Ligand SMILES: Nc1ncnc2c1ncn2[C@@H]1O[C@H](COP(=O)(O)OP(=O)(O)O)[C@@H](O)[C@H]1O
């Protein structure tokens with residue numbers, strides 16, 4: 001092929017901590033340049049930026065300006081790294097974490113950027129892992145179950161606290177003025193496309209999974225009125241017309257052309273969710289191909305030609321991954337985040353020094369030590385609920401449990417038990433799909449955790465099945481680039497574009513029968529533990545106590561000062 005005729009697309013992935021742009025060749029999906037921009041405010045969890053206003057437990061916000069900065073920095077950075085002329089770029093596509101959602105005015109201005117509202121927590125975008133709307137989700141679920149709302153089964157029987165209605169109801173009930181000022185309640189996935197094109201669109205994926213749009217519309221006004229009479233008009237703030245994945249949302253406008261350095265007028269594809277877009281990058285858009293995007297959290301995405309009710313799934317949406325098929329989603333709210341938490345809070349300095357001496361990260365050092373053990377040698381089993389449970393229990397007020405620790409337990413034992421716990425959580429999800437009549441024919445791993453070969457092997461052994469691996473380290477951004485190629489007209493549809501531009505290696509990690517048998521025993525213990533704590537009786541109580549104690553003044557404050565030494569002269 002004549003390189004001078006090469007055309008390119010840019011994919012931009014807006015993650016939890018950073019945004020990444022990748023420049024991709026349209027003909028074969030080669031990634032020719034990439035750049036990452038870390039959000040200045042990362043995740044806003046304690047206080048609002050530049051303000052003394054503190055946030056409550058389980059809050060997680062983000063800054064829209066951090067997202068714009070990705071367009072200004074990472075996109076031109078990726079084009080420069082690719083060493084191509086921007087005039088060769090024919091389209092740009094984006095994906096976002098979800099449900100990351102914000103209140104905005106009718107012209108798309110985020111309310112946190114409106115005069116006088118910057119110090120109002122509810123004016124800020126709520127990140128997907130904002131879990132403070134659990135009581136609102138509980139009410140949504142109770143009212144929907146009582147009214148026998150038909151849409152509930154499409155969402156595995158429960159709406160998550162992470163999704164758009166729970167977060168919107170929280171705004172209404174905790175800051176009605178901000179709620180009233182919000183003319184739009186919009187996914188960041190669609191807001192960023194609005195910033196790029198000047199055109200407001202709503203993608204079928206986010207609306208379907210996160211905003212209870214079942215194809216026929218949103219939940220009824222009567223249902224919303226039962227939650228709160230003032231919530232009746234909520235759906236007017238959402239999108240009324242939905243745009244198909246791979247569709248053309250609009251064209252890069254002059255302002256965004258100046259930000260990105262790309263030619264004004266190039267195709268901008270309809271917004272998408274990070275997990276779902278990755279299926280295209282792995283060329284895994286056929287029925288039964290389950291793609292697990294394993295990073296901070298894990299999302300499980302699977303197209304199917306069958307519509308079924310899968311308990312505890314996040315949702316099944318027509319055209320939700322690729323047009324023409326049902327798209328299923330399930331998920332684990334904490335995976336890499338759990339290992340990250342452990343490394344940050346529970347590893348002695350001697351381990352850090354040894355890792356440094358060996359030129360490894362602490363993760364790599366612990367992984368090596370853990371990998372030297374036989375299955376079950378640590379005597380532990382854990383529940384992976386440090387960030388609640390998305391599937392199959394749909395309860396973010398659950399928390400983690402580790403059983404079996406002794407005075408001989410070493411950090412690598414616990415690290416291994418945590419890796420295994422997330423693999424067991426994945427097995428619960430796969431089994432629930434298969435038990436519900438939705439076969440999983442191939443398990444494809446994507447995301448940052450695929451680099452940990454030991455972890456991948458644990459998953460193959462625990463799941464008792466081969467694991468295929470995506471052929472890109474930036475699956476989300478590559479998937480967005482593939483969607484951009486479709487929107488620009490370079491391919492007729494996502495399936496054709498995925499076949500040409502996406503890639504995966506099949507059956508890279510194979511299960512070992514001996515280890516798989518040993519894991520079956522541990523998995524049985526995991527299931528017992530899972531079912532024992534699933535009702536939340538104890539874990540909800542502990543969380544309530546934590547929340548009360550952290551806000552209460554009644555205990556007379558913390559005890560300070562050192563105890564007097566027994567027997568010391570005083
Ligand atoms: N060697 C490792 N093994 C297991 N987990 C790791 C390792 N290195 C980093 N992590 C975890 O991986 C997560 C980051 O995954 P990544 O896919 O890069 O992020 P994201 O989900 O935000 O896209 C972090 O939560 C971190 O704690």
Ligand SMILES: O=C(CO)[C@@H](O)[C@@H](O)COP(=O)(O)O
Pocket residue numbers: 015016096097098099128273274275293295296297298299329331
């Ligand atoms: O929930 C979804 C997608 O539905 C994800 O956006 C969310 O879990 C965040 O994903 P990451 O862990 O940041 O990759």
